[in-house]
Amino acid sequence: MSGRAGEHPCDNGRVRDGPSERGAGLTSLRRYTWWTVPGTTVCLLALFYGDWILDGDVPLWARVPVAAALVADVVASAVLLGRWLTPTPDAEVPLPKGWLVATIAATTVLAALPLARRDYGLWAVAPAVTVAICATYLPPSRRRHLLIGAALLATLPGAAVSLTTGDGELPYATLFPAGLLLFTVWMVLGPLWAWNLAGRLDRARRLEAELAVKDERLRFAADLHDIQGHHLQVIALKSELAARLVEVDPTRAAEEMREVRQLSAEALRDTRAVVRGYRRTxxxxxxxxxxxxxxxxxxxxxxxxxxxxxxxxxxxxxxxxxxxxxxxxxxxxxxxxxxxxxxxxxxxxxxxxxxxxxxxxxxxxxxxxxxxxxxxxxxxxxxxxxxxxxxxxxxxxxxxxxxxxxxxxxxxxxxxxxxxxxx
The missing domain is CATH 3.30.565.10 (Histidine kinase-like ATPase, C-terminal domain)
Incomplete structure (x- = not known):
């Protein structure tokens, strides 16, 4: 599954229908995917980090930068996912570097401060969302390498903090972030895969309709060739024969020209029949x-x-x-x-x-x-x-x-x- 270029689906804050979707049955699916993936991602970030920001036990110096980073990460994540969910997914689109840098910077803050307070269940949420978003823009082979590498790296920060502080939560600090990352990726990529598949099926449907029109044009051209080519060849030969006979045998030449006239009328009648779709050799x-x-x-x-x-x-x-x-x-x-x-x-x-x-x-x-x-x-x-x-x-x-x-x-x-x- 890879990114696609096209009109931005959330211009002016609205999810707009692409011209190929009207009547194709994709509008409802796209709206569902839009609210499921970017909407759920934003809610996930706001729910987890919002509770941490409102926690009075967390010092103010930690809550303020996390709140700012949360706003930046929510906006960047929504934009990056929205760029992928285009109405007409017809071409590859690169990962926007500016928004990628913004989400990585915000993710760093959202991961570092909770991890410094040994919150092993929270620090990996933002990195998991960022990895999932980046994976949507990659082809399957590179995406697989990203997910495997990210899952392995997710075990290290919590394990290092747990070993350093000796808090006895090494298994939880090691395995939970990796599991959270894989679950988040599955939650994001699943609906996007369904949307991408539906778009490809719709393009195949439109291509099938175009091919049907071209096949019908070829059929008509073939039938027209079968009729006109033969009639015109016979008319040409009989006309040539009549020209040769006009001086030596005018009666025979006139007969040949009458047949030419008859053949011309038959050619015209057969051509009209082909246009109406009735004639068959x-x-x-x-x-x-x-x-x-x-x-x-x-x-x-x-x-x-x-x-x-x-x-x-x-x-x-x-x-x-x-x-x-x-x-x-x-x-x-x-x-x-x-x-x-x-x-x-x-x-x-x-x-x-x-x-x-x-x-x-x-x-x-x-x-x-x-x-x-x-x-x-x-x-x-x-x-x-x-x-x-x-x-x-x-x-x-x-x-x-x-x-x-x-x-x-x-x-x-x-x-x-x-x-x-x-x-």
Whole structure:
């Protein structure tokens, strides 16, 4: 447990709510901790030393400096503990040196004068409080060393006085101060540990909410990429084809441009559906779309479906993920290959759906090193659903193979909005 920086909780004499605490359930805990730790500490000092100051048997020369030191120690202790109990504990804060010097000086007076009168039950109260306050500002490893060293040192002053005066109270003078110190530390650090833990849990809650928003943005970006990337690639290819045909075959060019118009309308409709959160890519739609698009650019697309792509045992998630694989494979063929033939093989065996897409257009292109970001991100999504995505090159052939349980759950995380694989 360590100190934290932030707005001082007792500005203008009031414990004020931090902005992150409103509605988080921490306000009551912080107020309770404030009154428990600084309040109890101040009461402890005032109760023990107040009775000693009012004792008529104690000479005036001893009571006056103790009274002054008590006021200084109470103020310094309250400030030091208040600095630690901040509304938004987000950063480390050093132990204020000025207030530390003040509390050490006051503690010295509060310990020395009662010890000089052999009051073994009182002299260790102020040092115990000071040690506890200092411990709150230290990390666990250094705090442990401080407490062990302070407990051992607390046995020495009383023992020395008892041995010197021969009053026969050596066990009490030796052990009671050490026990009092450990009890005081436990009383102070316990509520502060609970407060620190609650603050960390609240920060984790806020971080979880922020991550949920970012995940949703990534999901939207991924879905938008899946739609726009594919549609725009097909539109570009068909527009290029129409430009080439406009002089030699105006009728065919007009037909291609009508399809471009239709694709543009589909892209706009799908984009609006993504914004509304309704659209979901499906395998059967992507296989049908791939066959039509590849045929339009002169690629022979052969499909083998065992059983039909609309197999009822597939969950929506399985259909969606395999549809994304089919779309990515089709986009790769259009953008990065010189393919003349493409084979699509889909089948369901033993509760596993397998999709294989191959083409013969690698010849003459740079060898793939498997660094395609689109396939890598899809592979991560399939692995999250207990599936697998592999791709390899064999001569002039490039093949993508995906496998996925038919009962894949709907908890697949979104993938980054990366572009298609570059081969």
């Amino acid at each position: 499906t395998l059967e739609d992507e296989i049908a779309n791939a066959t039509r698009v590849l045929a339009a650019v002169g690629i022979d697309a052969r499909t083998t479906l065992l059983p039909a792509a609309a197999a009822p045992e597939l969950t929506p998630t399985a259909r969606h993920l395999l549809g994304l694989v089919m779309r990515e494979a089709t986009t790769n063929v259009l953008r990065h290959s010189q393919a003349r033939h493409t084979e699509v093989d889909y089948r369901v065996t033993d509760g596993t759906a397998r999709l294989k897409v191959g083409n013969d257009g690698v010849d003459g292109l740079p060898a793939t090193d498997g660094d395609g970001t689109g396939l890598h991100s899809l592979g991560e999504r399939l692995r999250a659903a207990d599936g697998e995505l592999r791709w390899h090159r064999d001569g002039d052939r490039f093949e993508i193979e995906a496998s996925l349980p038919t009962d894949a759950t709907d908890t697949v995380p979104p993938h980054p909005a990366n572009g298609p694989v570059t081969r």
